[in-house]
Amino acid sequence: MKRRCALSLLALAGCAGLSQTALAAAEPWPSRSVRIVVPFPPGGGTDIVGRAMRQALAPRLGQAVVIDNKPGASTLIGTEAVTRAAPDGYTLLVSGSTTFSVNPALKPRLNYDPFKDLSAVAVLARAPLVVVVPAQSPFKTLPELLNAARRQPGSVRYATYGSATAPHLAGLLLGLSAGVTLQDIPYKGSAQVSTALMSGEVEATFDTVASAGPLIKAGKLRALATPSRARVSSLPQVPTLTELGLPDASFEGWYAMAAPAGTPAPVLERLGRELRAVMALPEVQKQFRAQALEPVYQDPATMTRLMEQEITQFRAAAAHAHLTLE
Numbered sequence: 001m002k003r004r005c006a007l008s009l010l011a012l013a014g015c016a017g018l019s020q021t022a023l024a025a026a027e028p029w030p031s032r033s034v035r036i037v038v039p040f041p042p043g044g045g046t047d048i049v050g051r052a053m054r055q056a057l058a059p060r061l062g063q064a065v066v067i068d069n070k071p072g073a074s075t076l077i078g079t080e081a082v083t084r085a086a087p088d089g090y091t092l093l094v095s096g097s098t099t100f101s102v103n104p105a106l107k108p109r110l111n112y113d114p115f116k117d118l119s120a121v122a123v124l125a126r127a128p129l130v131v132v133v134p135a136q137s138p139f140k141t142l143p144e145l146l147n148a149a150r151r152q153p154g155s156v157r158y159a160t161y162g163s164a165t166a167p168h169l170a171g172l173l174l175g176l177s178a179g180v181t182l183q184d185i186p187y188k189g190s191a192q193v194s195t196a197l198m199s200g201e202v203e204a205t206f207d208t209v210a211s212a213g214p215l216i217k218a219g220k221l222r223a224l225a226t227p228s229r230a231r232v233s234s235l236p237q238v239p240t241l242t243e244l245g246l247p248d249a250s251f252e253g254w255y256a257m258a259a260p261a262g263t264p265a266p267v268l269e270r271l272g273r274e275l276r277a278v279m280a281l282p283e284v285q286k287q288f289r290a291q292a293l294e295p296v297y298q299d300p301a302t303m304t305r306l307m308e309q310e311i312t313q314f315r316a317a318a319a320h321a322h323l324t325l326e
Helices: 002-026 045-061 076-083 097-106 142-151 166-178 190-199 209-217 265-279 282-289 300-321
Strands: 034-038 065-069 091-096 118-127 129-134 157-160 183-186 204-208 221-225 253-260 294-298
Touching: 034 045, 034 076, 045 065, 045 091, 045 118, 045 253, 045 265, 045 282, 076 091, 076 118, 076 253, 091 097, 091 118, 097 253, 097 300, 118 265, 118 300, 129 142, 129 166, 129 190, 129 209, 142 166, 142 221, 157 166, 157 190, 166 183, 166 204, 166 300, 190 204, 204 209, 209 221, 253 265, 265 282, 265 294, 282 294, 294 300
Parallel strands: 034 065, 034 091, 157 183, 157 204
Antiparallel strands: 091 253, 118 253, 118 294, 129 204, 129 221
16 A cells, blocks of 8 residues: 555656646746857947847847856857857857857867857848058059069068957958968057058058948048958948959958757747847847948858858968967
8 A cells, every 4th residue: 555655656746747847848938037148248349239139139038138248268258158058048149250160260179069069040240341551551452452462472561459360360361362471460459550550560451340430431541442241331432352353352250149059949930030020120220330230130041151151261261371279
C-alpha cells in the first residue's frame, strides 16, 4: 500500500512538472522584460542604435526593454555574454560589424563563432564612411589620388585610428582593389586626425560621415568618394567607389541585432516583424539620420550573406597586409 501511494505521488509530481513545462513552453513571448546587450559604453553609435530599439520596441512588445552596456575587449565581453545566455528571446545583442565580420575575419582565436553561436535577426543601420582630403589638397578626385600613389608607392599617407579600425580596413581594401600602396598612419582620435589632415601630415583619411560631414560643409575638407554600397543621403553629390569602378573596395560600418543560437523560430520571426515595422517609422528614420546613420531593415538571410562576404573580403585584405589580431 505504501509503495503504491509513493508511486502515485511521484506520478502526480511528474504530471505537475510536465504541466508547468508545457505551460512555460506555451507562454507567449515576451511575458517579461527583454534585455539588449550593447558591447560598448553609453553614448557611441552602437548604444544609440540599441536605445532607439529599446524605445521603439517596448510599446510594441508590451514589456520593458532594458539596455545592458558590457564594453571591452573589442566587443568580446558583451558578445560572449549573449552567446552564453539562455536562447529564450529575453537576451538580445545589438552590435556593429566589428562583432559580426571584423573580429571573425582577423582574430584567429575568437571565443565565438558568429554563425554557430548567434542567430541573425536584422541589420538596422549603415554607418557610412567618406574619403576626405584637405580643402587645399591638389587631389580633386579619387582617381587623381590613386594615380599619385601608383606613380610613387607609399607617398599617399592616410590617417587611421589604429590597426584593424574601420579607416585602416577601408584603406587596405582600396589599395588592394586599385592595385596601389597607401601608407597608413595611426592616430588616437578624430581631433588628432583632423589636425594631421590640416597640417599636411597625411594626404587623406576615411572618416565617418558623422565626423567629417560638418567639416565638408564648412569647406575645410573635400569629399572624394564614399566606400558605401549606395550614395549617402547627406552627401548626395559624392560618388561611391562602385561608381568609380572599385566595387571590391566597398566598406561601411553597420549595426545589427542578433540572438543566442537556438532561439525559437517564432520569437525570431516576431522580432523580425517588429523591427521591420519600427525601421519604417518616420521618427526612427529621422532619429538615425540626425546621427549620420542610414536606417535600413535587412532580414536574417541578407545579414548572413553580408557577414560571409565581409569576412572573406577582410581576410583577403589582412593576408595581403600580413595583418592579424590577437
